[in-house]
Amino acid sequence: MTTAYNWTAIQADPRFQALHAKKTRFLWTLLAFSVVYYVMLPIGAAYFQNIFKIQVWGPLNVGLVFALSEFIVAWGVAIIYSRRANNEFDVLAREIVEQAHTMGSR
Amino acid sequence: MKSIVKWTGLAALLSSSLAFADGGAVHPQFRWLTFAVFGAIIALTMFVTYIASKKVKSASDFYTAGGGISGLQNGWAIAGDYLSAASFLGIAGLISLYGYDGFMYSVGFLVAYIVVLLVIAEPCRNIGKYTLADILAYRNDPKKTRIVGALSVITVSTFYLTAQMVGGGLLVKTLIGIEYEVSVVAVGILMLAYVLFGGMVATTYVQIIKAILLVTASIVLVMLVWAPYGFSIPDFLTSVVGDPKVQGQVAKVLGDSADNMTAAQLGQRFLEPGLYLKDPLDQISLGLALVFGTAGLPHILMRFFTVPTAQAARKSVIWAMGIIGGFYVLTIFLGMGAATHVGAGEITFVDKGGNMAAPMLAQYLGGGADSMLGNFMLAVVAAVAFATIVAVVAGLVLASASAMAHDLYVGVIRRHTTVTPDEQMKAARVATVIVGALAIVIGIAAKGQNVAHLVGLAFCVAASANLPCILLTLYWKKANTGGVMAGMVIGTLAAITLVLVSPNMTYPKLKLADAHKVLDGDQKKVKELQEKLAAATTPEEQAKLQKKIADAGEGAPSKLEKAKAKLETLTDPAQKAAQEKKVIGLEKSIKAAQDDLKKFEGQKTSMMGLEEPLIKLKNPGIISIPLGFLAVILGSLFYRDEKAAAMWDEVYVRQNTGIGAAKAQAH
Numbered sequence A: 001m002t003t004a005y006n007w008t009a010i011q012a013d014p015r016f017q018a019l020h021a022k023k024t025r026f027l028w029t030l031l032a033f034s035v036v037y038y039v040m041l042p043i044g045a046a047y048f049q050n051i052f053k054i055q056v057w058g059p060l061n062v063g064l065v066f067a068l069s070e071f072i073v074a075w076g077v078a079i080i081y082s083r084r085a086n087n088e089f090d091v092l093a094r095e096i097v098e099q100a101h102t103m104g105s106r
Numbered sequence B: 001m002k003s004i005v006k007w008t009g010l011a012a013l014l015s016s017s018l019a020f021a022d023g024g025a026v027h028p029q030f031r032w033l034t035f036a037v038f039g040a041i042i043a044l045t046m047f048v049t050y051i052a053s054k055k056v057k058s059a060s061d062f063y064t065a066g067g068g069i070s071g072l073q074n075g076w077a078i079a080g081d082y083l084s085a086a087s088f089l090g091i092a093g094l095i096s097l098y099g100y101d102g103f104m105y106s107v108g109f110l111v112a113y114i115v116v117l118l119v120i121a122e123p124c125r126n127i128g129k130y131t132l133a134d135i136l137a138y139r140n141d142p143k144k145t146r147i148v149g150a151l152s153v154i155t156v157s158t159f160y161l162t163a164q165m166v167g168g169g170l171l172v173k174t175l176i177g178i179e180y181e182v183s184v185v186a187v188g189i190l191m192l193a194y195v196l197f198g199g200m201v202a203t204t205y206v207q208i209i210k211a212i213l214l215v216t217a218s219i220v221l222v223m224l225v226w227a228p229y230g231f232s233i234p235d236f237l238t239s240v241v242g243d244p245k246v247q248g249q250v251a252k253v254l255g256d257s258a259d260n261m262t263a264a265q266l267g268q269r270f271l272e273p274g275l276y277l278k279d280p281l282d283q284i285s286l287g288l289a290l291v292f293g294t295a296g297l298p299h300i301l302m303r304f305f306t307v308p309t310a311q312a313a314r315k316s317v318i319w320a321m322g323i324i325g326g327f328y329v330l331t332i333f334l335g336m337g338a339a340t341h342v343g344a345g346e347i348t349f350v351d352k353g354g355n356m357a358a359p360m361l362a363q364y365l366g367g368g369a370d371s372m373l374g375n376f377m378l379a380v381v382a383a384v385a386f387a388t389i390v391a392v393v394a395g396l397v398l399a400s401a402s403a404m405a406h407d408l409y410v411g412v413i414r415r416h417t418t419v420t421p422d423e424q425m426k427a428a429r430v431a432t433v434i435v436g437a438l439a440i441v442i443g444i445a446a447k448g449q450n451v452a453h454l455v456g457l458a459f460c461v462a463a464s465a466n467l468p469c470i471l472l473t474l475y476w477k478k479a480n481t482g483g484v485m486a487g488m489v490i491g492t493l494a495a496i497t498l499v500l501v502s503p504n505m506t507y508p509k510l511k512l513a514d515a516h517k518v519l520d521g522d523q524k525k526v527k528e529l530q531e532k533l534a535a536a537t538t539p540e541e542q543a544k545l546q547k548k549i550a551d552a553g554e555g556a557p558s559k560l561e562k563a564k565a566k567l568e569t570l571t572d573p574a575q576k577a578a579q580e581k582k583v584i585g586l587e588k589s590i591k592a593a594q595d596d597l598k599k600f601e602g603q604k605t606s607m608m609g610l611e612e613p614l615i616k617l618k619n620p621g622i623i624s625i626p627l628g629f630l631a632v633i634l635g636s637l638f639y640r641d642e643k644a645a646a647m648w649d650e651v652y653v654r655q656n657t658g659i660g661a662a663k664a665q666a667h
Helices: A007-012 A014-047 A062-102 B002-016 B028-055 B059-067 B071-083 B085-098 B100-127 B130-141 B142-176 B180-229 B234-240 B245-257 B263-269 B278-296 B298-308 B310-341 B344-349 B357-365 B372-413 B421-445 B452-475 B481-501 B508-520 B523-535 B538-553 B556-569 B573-600 B621-637 B644-655
Strands: A054-057
Touching: A007 A014, A007 A054, A007 B644, A014 A062, A014 B100, A014 B278, A014 B644, A062 B310, A062 B644, B002 B059, B028 B142, B028 B180, B028 B372, B059 B180, B059 B298, B059 B421, B071 B100, B071 B180, B071 B298, B071 B310, B071 B372, B085 B245, B085 B344, B085 B372, B085 B556, B085 B644, B100 B130, B100 B278, B100 B310, B100 B452, B100 B556, B100 B644, B130 B142, B130 B298, B130 B372, B130 B452, B130 B481, B130 B644, B142 B180, B142 B298, B142 B372, B142 B421, B142 B452, B180 B234, B180 B357, B180 B372, B180 B421, B234 B245, B234 B263, B234 B310, B245 B263, B245 B310, B245 B344, B245 B644, B278 B298, B278 B452, B278 B621, B298 B372, B298 B452, B298 B508, B310 B357, B310 B421, B344 B573, B357 B372, B372 B421, B452 B481, B452 B621, B481 B523, B481 B621, B508 B556, B508 B573, B523 B538, B556 B573, B556 B644
Parallel strands: none
Antiparallel strands: none
16 A cells, blocks of 8 residues: 555655645744743742742742643643644645645656 | 453452451441442443443454544543552642642643644554554564564553552552452452453543543542632632641651741741752653653553544544643642641551542541541542552553564564464453463562652653654654664663662661661761750750750650650540550551661662662653663664665655555554
């Protein structure tokens, strides 16, 4: 079944290259942002305790707000990614899948 | 399917004629209630297994439910697979004892799914079939990568499995007083029944049922904890920081440095970092292992082969993140509720690590240890915890059995011959029985061992070996067989070796010193305090320090005698009860110290021949993860592999578009 496609031609096709470029930039940016935002929590808890201790709403302090914001950010990243994937990447991929058998056959 | 009836009968028999160990959080009068709830949950899962067993006809059904699970179902199943007893009971317990630091664990467990969502779930669905090694074998040398891939899957799953079995046995013993060995066998037999007869179909539904029960039980508890404060966050937190039990616990944890703090400051300190996690580097290292390890856990990866498309895989991670994240937010209320209602003293009295915080909170909220409702709620939480262990263990056994049967037997040993569908099924079931039996044997053999670090080690191996190999195979043009071999071997060995020389191991010399400290008093601390005394200027300070010196220098046996003498003089029932607890606590610590003296007598070094740890890190991720990536990169650059290079275009196109994936799961 794999011989039915010319993979090199699909890979080189401008439509695939466009999908690849868009996805690569978007995914790794989001991933890098998420990991950095996450690592800021243990770093803050260890080295910036003075800031984490500041109370903002009753006993609620910056540290707790920051920890809770990690949840909001994680869910936010999930929503942003799924929107973009559903509306853009899936459409581009479907186009390539439909045209795949003609790519490289000319 | 007569045999299922037999299994159920056996399980029922086991639970009715159990030999009870003394103790257990449930009062003997209400034990029948616990068994009723346990029985109902077991019966429900057995019924589901019976239905599922009719659907499991091929190896594809057995390993991946024929790819017929929906995104929503799979999201719940991932949550059921991932929320282990460690995260439910363990994190609630850590929060109840140490406040903020316990909650920091929760965050890492959720953030991990961003990695899964963005770069792992969909490509794995598009490339893989049944196992982690399928992904590696597709592009690289199939025989070599299947062997290292399967070995790594079995290693990670065995670490995780051992921790679950030992934790489960202890948990059931603490909760209802059943003998450790009996509960390990019961967990093993139940799990085998699910997997053997119902394969991935039954495992999935058991995980869904368990996740729904866990989330529902937690929501009910949180409602009861939070409602008195009108669901206000500041009001709830104000009551937490103002609670004398919380303040007392903080003072106890901080020790000397709490001397000059007011009660209000002590309470507020509970919401600030640093009560539990003291080494920043270790903390970051643990965080990295959690975040990158989840994406390399075989039993989680396997879940993405059960859905039909990449879109469904994406949807299932989104659902899982909603459920898992929502659950972890609830752990704040569970933990802090337990801290104020039950109190750290009572919680650690039953279990030192705090694992009983959530069950004890349930008992309290239902009306306490003497009430019917209280014991019913405790029974429900206990049954949910039991279901949790069984469901997680089932997922782990399925992951290792598939590595054994699909990768090693069908993929390597029978590589040159055709394997009929019947033979594949048989191999899968035989492997399941082998892994299941091993799980029971390991569970019993590891009784009394310190296995707390094994879950961390499983995450660390997954992050240092599995993740670099999968990620670079999917995304890096130059990755090849050499890189995968080097990455798997070096990543795994680095993680394990670093743990073997870390403070996680048992060091007899340090243990003996600790035991002597308990029995004869802490002379080192006495010296420190005496130096302070020499520098002290005010009479109050001097008096305080002198009192401390006397306390530190006194061994537990003489303290015990004094405590007993004081008990005689007390008449007030409340004071008497408190003093009795103190006496029991002292007796316990003396016995533990004496046991340690006996156990480690004459021994000088740890398993690795060390007198003390070589490294300070308990979590080696920060060293082993970069090593794993480096090994894959260097291994690939120094190895010539024409197949991996030639397959790059195909792998990359397929992982991005899903071409051919529908066909892959049709057979």
